[in-house]
Amino acid sequence: MREYPVMSERTGNRLFPVLLLLLIAAGAFFGLAPFLLPTQFASFFGFAGVDVLMYRLAGAATFGYAVGLALGYRSAWPALRVGIAATGVFNLGSLVACALAIAAGAPPWVVLLITLASLVFASSCLHYYSRPPTDRGVTPAADDRPIAMWITALFVIGTLSALFLGVAALFIAGSSGHSLGYPGMDDFIYRQGGAATIGAGIGGVLVLMDRRWSTARIPTVMALTFNGLSVIAVVLDIAAGTAQPIAYVILAAAGLVTVGMAAALKRGGR
Numbered sequence: 017m018r019e020y021p022v023m024s025e026r027t028g029n030r031l032f033p034v035l036l037l038l039l040i041a042a043g044a045f046f047g048l049a050p051f052l053l054p055t056q057f058a059s060f061f062g063f064a065g066v067d068v069l070m071y072r073l074a075g076a077a078t079f080g081y082a083v084g085l086a087l088g089y090r091s092a093w094p095a096l097r098v099g100i101a102a103t104g105v106f107n108l109g110s111l112v113a114c115a116l117a118i119a120a121g122a123p124p125w126v127v128l129l130i131t132l133a134s135l136v137f138a139s140s141c142l143h144y145y146s147r148p149p150t151d152r153g154v155t156p157a158a159d160d161r162p163i164a165m166w167i168t169a170l171f172v173i174g175t176l177s178a179l180f181l182g183v184a185a186l187f188i189a190g191s192s193g194h195s196l197g198y199p200g201m202d203d204f205i206y207r208q209g210g211a212a213t214i215g216a217g218i219g220g221v222l223v224l225m226d227r228r229w230s231t232a233r234i235p236t237v238m239a240l241t242f243n244g245l246s247v248i249a250v251v252l253d254i255a256a257g258t259a260q261p262i263a264y265v266i267l268a269a270a271g272l273v274t275v276g277m278a279a280a281l282k283r284g285g286r
Contacts, residue, residue: 025150032149035140036089039103040082042133047079050205051245062124064201067193069253069263071202074209076245077216081106084238091234093152095159097145098226098235102219104141109186109211110134116189117204127204159230163285167236168227170276174239175220177269178213185210197260216242229285236285240277246270 050057050071058065065071081103088096114131117123184192185206194200216238223232250267253259 028144028147029149029151032144032152033089035137035144036085039137040086040089042137043078043080043082043085047075047077047082049075051075051079051249058202058205061126063205064199066199066201067190067205068256068258069198069249070193070205070209072249072252073246073266074205074212076249077209077212077242079245080216080238080242081212083241084234087237088234091152092155092230093148094155094230095234096152097148098219098222098231099238100141101145101222102215102235102238104138104145104215105218106212106215107134107138107141109182109214110208111138112186113204113207113211116207120203123204130208155230159228159233159285161229161285163223163227163229163232163280164283167232167276167280167285168224170273170280171220171223171232174243174273175217175224178217178220182210182213182215182217186214196262232285233281236277236280239273240281243270243273243277247274 052075054068054071054075055065057063057071081099084099085096085103088099110130111134114123114127114134117127118131187207187210189203189206189210190200192200193206200206216235219235219238223235226232247267247270250259250263250270253263254267
């Protein structure tokens, strides 16, 4: 049986910052572009661009990964572990979205690009999750403490919501939007938003399994970014006169999580 070489520890350590930079850059572009310029983003990449709220929500979820990984760029491995796992799950979900888009026929060219990127990112994140880099330092003693019960409860609410909404968007896609009063076009954008949200939900599960601030701090920043931008997205939807009843539910839930996560950061997990 042929044996394949395994990446050396030194090589893995050298490549990990490169992976982080690529993930941050991809998350920043595919997060900010659809959030700030949804119709222009859709037109450039060959999508319909009708479900503006979903473009912004998908962008908000994606940008949360960029912010979290940027914050953890020089952090010890325990601080990055959940973010890397969540990113790996996000990209696995993205591969599902890409496969379904390709199977439907004649996908926009960017779908093929995202397929390649997601394959690289998913495999790389899963590799590092199972074989962490060994040169990331140690967790500061001040951060190695249990999170408060109210923060645990907040993560339970956010995790359950993310998993439910993420699975619905990934597998039901535009039909879920249509059932809620939106056009429900651009299945691929719904599915990408769902993949990002599922990744966040899995990250929440890992935080709840550990329940230490050293692990929870970066996911807290990611959740704050995602939900804070979601509040802005819904407010813009309401201002445009296109909001459906579900938008107000999202506004209330995202607003609660935004305030809660901001308080958790201010209190340092206490």
